[in-house]
Amino acid sequence: MSEPLLVRAARREPVERTPVWFMRQAGRSLPEYRELRERHDFWTVARTPELCAEVTLQPVARHDVDAAVVFADIMTPAVAMGVDVALVEGVGPVVDPPVVDASRLRVPDVVAPELAEAIEIVRGELDEAKAVVGFCGGPFTVAGYLVEGKPSRDFTNVKRLMYAEPDAWHALMDVLAECFARYVREQVAAGADVIQLFDSWAGALSPADYREFVGPYSARILAAVDVPTIHFATGASALLSELAAAGGDVIGLDWRIELDRGWDEIGDEVGVQGNLDPAVLLGPWDRIVDATLDVLERARGRTGHIFNLGHGVLPRTDPDVLGRLRELVHERTVEARV
Amino acid sequence: MSEPLLVRAARREPVERTPVWFMRQAGRSLPEYRELRERHDFWTVARTPELCAEVTLQPVARHDVDAAVVFADIMTPAVAMGVDVALVEGVGPVVDPPVVDASRLRVPDVVAPELAEAIEIVRGELDEAKAVVGFCGGPFTVAGYLVEGKPSRDFTNVKRLMYAEPDAWHALMDVLAECFARYVREQVAAGADVIQLFDSWAGALSPADYREFVGPYSARILAAVDVPTIHFATGASALLSELAAAGGDVIGLDWRIELDRGWDEIGDEVGVQGNLDPAVLLGPWDRIVDATLDVLERARGRTGHIFNLGHGVLPRTDPDVLGRLRELVHERTVEARV
Numbered sequence: 235m236s237e238p239l240l241v242r243a244a245r246r247e248p249v250e251r252t253p254v255w256f257m258r259q260a261g262r263s264l265p266e267y268r269e270l271r272e273r274h275d276f277w278t279v280a281r282t283p284e285l286c287a288e289v290t291l292q293p294v295a296r297h298d299v300d301a302a303v304v305f306a307d308i309m310t311p312a313v314a315m316g317v318d319v320a321l322v323e324g325v326g327p328v329v330d331p332p333v334v335d336a337s338r339l340r341v342p343d344v345v346a347p348e349l350a351e352a353i354e355i356v357r358g359e360l361d362e363a364k365a366v367v368g369f370c371g372g373p374f375t376v377a378g379y380l381v382e383g384k385p386s387r388d389f390t391n392v393k394r395l396m397y398a399e400p401d402a403w404h405a406l407m408d409v410l411a412e413c414f415a416r417y418v419r420e421q422v423a424a425g426a427d428v429i430q431l432f433d434s435w436a437g438a439l440s441p442a443d444y445r446e447f448v449g450p451y452s453a454r455i456l457a458a459v460d461v462p463t464i465h466f467a468t469g470a471s472a473l474l475s476e477l478a479a480a481g482g483d484v485i486g487l488d489w490r491i492e493l494d495r496g497w498d499e500i501g502d503e504v505g506v507q508g509n510l511d512p513a514v515l516l517g518p519w520d521r522i523v524d525a526t527l528d529v530l531e532r533a534r535g536r537t538g539h540i541f542n543l544g545h546g547v548l549p550r551t552d553p554d555v556l557g558r559l560r561e562l563v564h565e566r567t568v569e570a571r572v
Numbered sequence: 573m574s575e576p577l578l579v580r581a582a583r584r585e586p587v588e589r590t591p592v593w594f595m596r597q598a599g600r601s602l603p604e605y606r607e608l609r610e611r612h613d614f615w616t617v618a619r620t621p622e623l624c625a626e627v628t629l630q631p632v633a634r635h636d637v638d639a640a641v642v643f644a645d646i647m648t649p650a651v652a653m654g655v656d657v658a659l660v661e662g663v664g665p666v667v668d669p670p671v672v673d674a675s676r677l678r679v680p681d682v683v684a685p686e687l688a689e690a691i692e693i694v695r696g697e698l699d700e701a702k703a704v705v706g707f708c709g710g711p712f713t714v715a716g717y718l719v720e721g722k723p724s725r726d727f728t729n730v731k732r733l734m735y736a737e738p739d740a741w742h743a744l745m746d747v748l749a750e751c752f753a754r755y756v757r758e759q760v761a762a763g764a765d766v767i768q769l770f771d772s773w774a775g776a777l778s779p780a781d782y783r784e785f786v787g788p789y790s791a792r793i794l795a796a797v798d799v800p801t802i803h804f805a806t807g808a809s810a811l812l813s814e815l816a817a818a819g820g821d822v823i824g825l826d827w828r829i830e831l832d833r834g835w836d837e838i839g840d841e842v843g844v845q846g847n848l849d850p851a852v853l854l855g856p857w858d859r860i861v862d863a864t865l866d867v868l869e870r871a872r873g874r875t876g877h878i879f880n881l882g883h884g885v886l887p888r889t890d891p892d893v894l895g896r897l898r899e900l901v902h903e904r905t906v907e908a909r910v
Contacts, residue, residue: 253775349871387725390851390886397855439808440827440849469775471810472829489778511778517735528780548728565697 238365240301241427244462244484246505247536252567254560255367257432258307258546259293264553266292280306282352286352291359294507297557301365301428302356304351304421308371308432309379311417314346315339315409317380325384332383334395336405345417350424357425368426370418371453372433372467373410374444380406389438396447403447412452415458424460426514430464431456431482434545437469441476448478456481464507468545474499489514489544493559494532505538512543515559517553526559530566541567573729576703578639579765582800584843584876587610590868590905591638592898593705595770595804596884597631598643602891605628618644621689629869632702635895639703640694642759644687645753646709646770647717649755650770652684653677656719660746670721672733674743676784683755688762695763706764710771710805711789712746712782718744727776734785738829741785760797768802769794769820772883775807779814787818794819799845802845812837827852827882832870843876850881853889853897855883864897868904879905 235244240253267289270279279285285312289305293493309319309327316339319329333339342351357366374392379385381392396403416428436448465482467473471491476483478500485504486498489511497506514525533539541563547556574580579589599605607626608617617623627643647657647665656676658666671677682688695704712730717723719730734741756767774786794801803820805811809829816823816838823842825834827849835844852863871877879901885894 236693388851388886390854391890393849393851394854397852397859438829442863443829443849469807469828473832490775490807495810511731511781513726513731514735516728516732521735525780546724550728 235364238300238427240365240367240540241462243538243540244428244464246483246504248537250568250571251564252533252539252541254541254563255299255301255303256293256543256547256556257303259299259556260289261299261548262538263547263551263556264292264296266296269392270278276307280310281348283348283351283355285348287355287359290352290356293556294360296553297560299560300363301367302427303367303430304349304353304356304369306346306369308376308434310349310375311345311413312380313340314417315413319379327379328384329380330383332391333380334402334406336402338526339406339408339409339413341413342484345413345420346416350420353421353424361469365426367464368418368429370414370421370429370455372415372431372436373407373455374436374439374448375432375434376414377406378435385399388490389435391439394441396443398533407447407451411454413443416457418455418459422461426461428462428464428510429459430466430486431455433465433467436467436477437471437473439473441473441516444473444476450466452477452480452505464540466507471496471568478504484538484540486542487544491528495538497533499551502536505540506521506533506536507540508541509542509544512545512548512551515543515555516548519555519558522555522559523562526562527566530563530570573840574701574878576638576701576765578703578705580804581876581878582766582843584821586875588906589902590877590879590910591703592901593637593639593641594631594881594885594894595641597635597637597894598627599639601885601889601894602630602634602888604634614645616747618648619686621686621693624687625693625697626721626847628690629697631894632698634891635898636904637898638701638808639705641705641768642687642691642694642707644684644707645879646714646772648753649683649708650685650714652680652755653751657717662865664718666722667718668721671718672740672744674740674747675743675749675875677751679747679751679754680848681875683758684752688717688758691759691762691764693712696854703765704763705802706756706767708752708759708767708769708793709787710774710776711745711752711793712774713770713772714748715744716773721895727773736780745754745785749792752793756793756797760799764799765839766800766802767794767797768804768824771803773807773847774805774815775811776862779811782811782814787814788871790815790818802878804845809834816842822878824880830870831867835871835874840874843878844871844874845878845880845884847880850883850886850889853881854886857893857896860893862895863902864900865904867907868901872908
């Protein structure tokens, strides 16, 4: 019984074709998800193992991608720590009042039991050649939502906290890292084959600030599991060495840097995931093909490429395009190996 | 009569100390500005030459920086083209309904006569050792506000337009470039010593998309004047060669990339402006000093450094800190040359 394609690629073993999945493949871009959401609110879906598993499996059934990524919100572990989070349509996670004080957070013995159950269901139903990707928000990104209270462009409250009250910042990151390490271990114990740490907004930091205020905490989370890990941030083109130093068998790239250039930055000892601009999928098919072949060309001759978008699927993406794209990558990368 | 320090630095001549100014130094961070705004709304200030000149000169009087940057909104030329722009507090420029069709825009014979008059006043009152920095929003950033209708994170409408209706996109950029070239020429004719093209959000693009959809238009604007130019974008760490290829005697860096690394990317034939994270100014003075000296150290031994923040002054910045920071940079860079 061989391991899933994506796991072998993440370990940089030679593979028969490039694995494909899409960040945010589960959820809002799929009619079957929107239909289910008419009957259940977000947290009901996320907290009912059968529904969560169903939504996690929907994009695999539809697009035949190489991985199911667990359906969870980036704030799931924060909610488990006692934070009141509202997911506001068109805004994002809102925490009112914001949480700055680490002593307001408690690390539960079990962070997300329903998610673990959902993963067991998914792992049981999924083709064994496909991977279950567990998912955890990065500590900077989650701290950002906690401290700013809502999505931010400048992260000025977060940065003021770092600079002016470093002890308070480190206490907050310490408790988040403790909880997130537990959270990813639970996901692996339940059957996740890979963990992606998704530190969306870490790119707001200078390299020096990342090293001082974030890297050590991400490193703890990534070191907590023995399955392959993917470490991802956006807008982090000048931060790739720092992300790689914190950990990850695979570094996720957004579209702002050419894939080969990004890979050169971090070296061939790690894999790379990415990196088509999700907005390209809103354009005509010819342009999608050209941009995709450019990504594949830049990965040619290296081991450890996982094809993905450079950020999550945009809500108004035509789901049929995702299926065609998966097929295109598979066809072309099989051919390239013949 | 020698030229202003900042002009000589922008030409990469050896200078007696590093010039300093701050993006967004005029405006919201200054009590004297807020006091004036209690009596006049934004557009009244921007369109009354005496008031505009007063606000432009305020930070020079207070901080003794090496340049006055003209007080204008990034949307000023769009308004002159007939676009209805609302500057919404806490949001940014709002264009409702959005403007996609280039035929809705007309290039006026004179884009901003009141701004030109303000520049004449400023140039007349300002110490000749100090520079007047003219300012123009970048064509991608302005097109972003026009097409999205408001500040955007993903620029999905803009990108959809580029990919699906490239002729419409190019027509829009063509008319913006025509107007902006005229706008910067007017500023130079009125006395601006330097022009900064401020394409804040160009970093949302992949390098290939920047080259295809934006670079040629920025190049036209930058080539329209014969004074030194500064070309700036944020989140553009992997786009610096593309920015430099489009033009600019000086490339502005944000804080996401170390100054020396960014400078290495573009080569020593151009100057560099930057690049302290404006959020650092919200922290304690010791940290500000350390971060500033790090920037200066990374610029050491090169010609053409202009000290600045990596983006605009944050509204809640203590103005006294800006003055101390200007003094620190001057002192340390005079010493370094002794």
